[in-house]
Amino acid sequence: MTLYRMSNYLIPTLKEEPKEAEVISHKLMLRAGFIRKLASGIYNFLPLGFRVLNKVEKVVREEMDRIGDQEIKMPIIQPKEFWDETGRWDLYGEEMMKIKDRHNREFGLAPTAEEVVTHIIRNEIKSYRQLPITLYQINWKYRDEIRPRFGIMRCREFLMKDAYSFDKDEESAMKSYSLHYEAYCRVIERCGLRYRACEAATGAIGGKSSHEFIVLADTGESQIALCEKCNFASNVELAPAISNYIEDNEPMNQVQEILTPDRKTVEEVSEFLKVKPEKLLKTLIVETEKGFFALLISGDSELNEEKIKKVLETGSIKMASFKDVERITNAPVGFAGPCGLKDIKIIADNSIRGKRNWVTGAQKADTHIINVNLDRDFKVDLFADIRNAKKGDICPECNNNIKIQRGIEVGHVFLLGTKYSRAMNAIYQNENGEDKLIIMGCYGIGVSRIVAASIEQNNDERGIIWPLPIAPFDVIVLPLEKEGLVFDKSIEISKKLTSAGFEVILDDRDYRPGYKFADAELIGIPFQIALGKKFKETGKYELKIRRPKESILLKEEELLNFLKEKYEGIK
Ligand code: ATP
Ligand code: MG
Secondary structure (H helix, E strand, C coil), X not given: CCCEEHHHCCCCCCCCCCCCCCCHHHHHHHHCCCEEEEECCEEEECHHHHHHHHHHHHHHHHHHHHCCCEECCCCCEEEHHHHHHHCHHHHHHHHCEEEECCXXXXXXXXXXXXXXXXXXXXXXXXEHHHCCEEEEEEEEEECCCCCCECCCCECCEEEEEEEEEEXXXXXXXXXXXXXXXXXXXXXXXXXXXXXEEEECCCCCCCCCCEEEEEEECCCCCEEEEEECCCCCEEECCCCCCCCCCCCCCCCCCCCEEEECCCCCCHHHHHHHHCCCHHHEEEEEEEEECCEEEEEEEECCCCECHHHHHHHHCCCCEEECCHHHHHHHHCCCCCCCCCCCCCXXXXXXXXXXXXXXXXXXXXXXXXXEEEEECECCCECCCEEECCECCXXXXXXXXXXXXXXXXXXXXXXXXXXXXXXXHHHHCCEEECCCCCEEEXXXXXXXXXXXXXXXXXXXXXXXXXXXXXXXXXCCCCEEEEECCCCCHHHHHHHHHHHHHHHCCCCEEECCCCCCHHHHHHHHHHHCCCEEEEECHHHHXXXXXXXXXXXCCEEEEECHHHHHHHHHHHCCCCC
């Protein structure tokens, strides 16, 4: 191991808060000198940032190799013709970065690599004897995101591990899928992150064949429904919404019209009438290829388009135009209600059963009705699950409560089936000499995104707190005097730690102690060893732990043993 010295190591820390950054990971990566922006969504990784990236990469590689995946390297520059075979040149559209060579031939910069890897396999694999096989690479990916943001979290050039499994039948493909699912859990656990594996939308394939790995963080762009007791977790839109209502015992009160001038939205009406949004019954008119429908959900719920499409057995759905809403409800937009609605089917969310005395629109300008009751005042044609899951719903697996949490998607596993092998004719011969399509799975991890996600979860007011396995250095040694015994002993202990296998950086800069400690905390090194007055008095090293914040005095041997114990199973 090399001993690095901070006096000539590139760690350009900033004292000022960078203005362009919205989330904490982006701010801290800039402030701690880990990355620098080159263009929108395109970053340089400086030495510390690159060290962390390499550590995450190493964890990922070890876990892929452990399950027998074979590492390859595919080109970033991919010819258009392969993407045309699957129709994705057009489908990917603007998100793919495109270039032309001097002969005017078109290429895409890899946003992913299903086409190229399927091409490799169709050329090289002939028989069932060669299956199953999984190939993977860790390589730069390019996506011209509409809104690059949050630093390296959603950028246009990022490091991804992408693996592709090839199996002879569904059963074997499911095994490959499970192996990757488990490997992904290990990767994220080893990186020291709190996460949930969530059921995700599978598109055309169906079944439980897609999971997203979501690192829990309030700044995340994904929303998940998760159980507080069991392991259930799902993309919020996919989770069954099972209401936790207790049947109202309220008597059914007298219907009454109330003037609500210009109050149209749930917030406006509930504030004006001093009732909770969950008391409001929203009536939304939608248009499908089967005609118009009125949908009823409570004011604190959100419609779920995919669920409605399934219930109505329709391929497309959109909100009815203002003109249509006015024609159907006989009132300006914002005052629709279920009472007296004619010539339109009413579909209500399951959760509205059993609740009494709703507030609804009155089918009249500037008017609402209170104390509206199901069956007495309006009828429903069909009850179904048509909304997103929300806080307080019932877990479909264990009957406890659901909560909604935000998170960052760091990985995605997907059972593809024959989508690509069919389009690109990737076949093998089975035991009976028959040609069969290969069954595929694909598995992606955002290596660079894990770096940012990790900071979102691990930081305090002083800076980053790296989980041990991915910290850029294990130990930072801080001589608090610039020469003499303290300085010499600092070099000595740094060298000893380095030869014991630890990654050490020595802050040999001529700065005052407070400044050095502030930098050490900002860059998040798990262990600081400070040598100053206390060392001269006791001959002991002061070990400061970044988290939990603690400071202990140790003799040399104790120090080495302490660190060895901390890194057991990591090194
Ligand atoms: P997202 O919903 O965040 O756009 P995605 O579904 O497009 O992600 P995949 O195609 O499944 O992502 O890619 C696999 C992994 O690559 C993601 O789980 C994520 O960790 C990472 N990733 C995707 N897009 C980006 C990006 N723009 N910047 C950084 N990492 C990314
Ligand atoms: Mg995306």
